Amino acid sequence: MTVIPSSATLPAGAQPTTATPSVARPARTRDHRIDALRGIALLMMFVDHMPQNLLNRLTLRNLGFADAAEIFVLLAGYASWLAYGRGFPRYGTRETLTRLAKRCVKLYVSQTLMIMAFIAIILTWRQFTPVPVDFLEPELAHGISSFWRVFLLNALPSNLNILPLYMVLLAAFPLMYVVLKFNRWLALGLSAALWLLINIDPDVNFPNWLDPDGWYFDPLAWQFLFMIGAFGAIEAEKYNGNLPAFPWLKVACGLYLVFSLFEAFPWTQWGLPVIRPLALPSPDKSTLAPLRLLDVLAIFYLVQSSPLAKRFSETRFGQALALCGRHSLEVFTVGTVLDLIGRLIFTTFGEGWLFQVVINCAGLAILYGVTVVYERKRNRARAQAAAHRKAAA
Template sequence: MTAHKQDRQATTAPRDRGAGGSLRGGLAATAQALAAKGRDHRIDALRGVALLMMFIDHIPQDLLNRFTMRNVGFADAAEVFVLLAGYASWLAYGRGFEKYGVVVTLKRLFRRCVQLYIGQTIMVAVYVFTIRIWRHFTPVSVDYLEPELAHGMSWVWRVMMFDALPSNLNILPLYIVLLAGFPVFYLLVRAQHSLALLLAGALWLLVNLDPALNFPNWLDPDGWYFNPLAWQFLFALGLSASAEAQRHGGNFPHRTWLVVLCWGYLGFSALQAFPWVLWGLPDLRPFGDAVAPAKTWLSPLRLLDVVAIFYLVQSSVAARRWSAESGIGQALACVGRHSLEVFVVGTVLDLYARLIFSTFGESWLLQVGVNVVGLAILFSVAFWLDRRRNVRVRAPRTPGAPAV
């Protein structure tokens, strides 16, 4: 075969595979490149699952939310999101203090907090202006925005200062607070790791004993829906788990007795949390209505639930291989790699989905349309950002130019 023919085949091969083949090839190439750098795709894939479930769960009228993890356990996607945020934060910043120095790492932390704040501002602005415009054409329930925020502009400074947290717009402020406190936890870890975790656990336990300990919220006398004083323990567990996993090649030690214990607890959690009545089935809950673990202060039952799930995933070599090699695993990992952008877009889509259902009904056609279009947009955003980053990384640099 001549060199000319070889060149021609090389240039036409991507077109023959089509868009789907090109996308799969791009995801696979990204997965291999990140794996070579030691990145654990299980974290990204699990975070991708959490983001997609959060999008579904935030639409009350969506029938698809009957199949998310909150129906088969005490915890839901929010717990997974915060735990993984802690895990990823240690990888991004915990090692950074030693690798890049204190000043550079603190700048990176500050920059990430600013990005989160911008994302929060975008969501608040879109919510307010969308609802105020929509109300000119059809009535909108005050449930879509707190009554105090639906009128006038005197509330803006409260939202910007996190003194007022509207519903569905309250998890990024929690993330900002937890990330801002990361340097303190890092210093405690450097002094004594077990002491740092003990103090975080003690604060969580104190809040569970006295739920009134919380940040103030102008919109809710009970305070922040995600109480940072309690949820910091889950974030700290993620940080500690990340540091521990580094000492075992990224995997948790596989202990058969612990795996059995985790599955046993998750089985009990599924029986107790499943909405039997909603499905028209006999109520098989072992404790009936007596067990209702609170989300605001992260009750122990919810904490154990998400920790059990995380251990099973991170101790599984099969899960690691699936997330890196399967098409579905690579797609979910792609979503998880761009968590902030996907979360912001998904939260905005939640608003429009709720407005569509409340205005035009909840027919099967709309159910299919909202879910297919919404999920397609989220995957498209993630794939586009992944491809954009790959192009930027592969771009030739001029002499003296900084690395991307």
């Protein structure tokens, strides 16, 4: 999603709307930080969605107020501007809206397939050993009589609720784009006002048949983080993909993240004395509480304003992470199903070190294999498209 296409890689039938420049511009180098950071977030989601997994003690959820979900949504907004915000003037409204619609359909299909896989795996596992009811909401665990609610996004089971949020935000992106083009500060202000309203009155939410409180990720609140991502992409364009590096702001972000670390760290799980400056309650995730918002913004600013982070993203390990980020939907879908299988194995056979090592190593290897397969598929498609254009020319 973060690819910046050139006129040589336009979709079939699409034409750039700008005239050919008279002066050649220097080639834009790809910034892999967004892909690498998104790859890290996806792998953390894989680890976090298995409560018995000891690795999740080292993920963002235990090192600060925010976690991988905030990173994912912020980068989704950033990447959406690069993919679709630039697409409107480049390819035209019709082509860009078509691409947006296709992406939403793909997200919807992935969401439905994951829920069907969950139900099939759990019902099969129950044939051999008992499975705790919390692996799937009781309303869906004993049959498919209410499955139609899944298709209407009226029933969102736990761990399967972030793709519907992404669908809603993508569907709203054309409206966001119009306001951003009119006045980006006005767009950010309106988005912030809506977020503030939801934090004042958390009852304003989308309905969820499985939860009387509504969607776990309230779209009316989380749209602010998505908007900030798009706004950040616009600002970064002015500095070749970087955010302006202000030393005082970096220090402030670093100090806030240290404070967040001390407040959120699982001291008792590590057998350590509790060292919390204020002992604050966990900030609400559903409404994207201010402490969580500040946490993810501090991380994003430090990464996107750092030359060191850019160099890391170009290393071999950074490129492996970026590969996961470029195929985020496939990694998330497969990883979520693997999470369920891992949880079932832990629950059935125990949480010993052998299973910890096997499940984590096998799961991460499978996810990386998925990215390799889809990257090769993408490269073949590009090579065929280039060959067709060459033949046509």
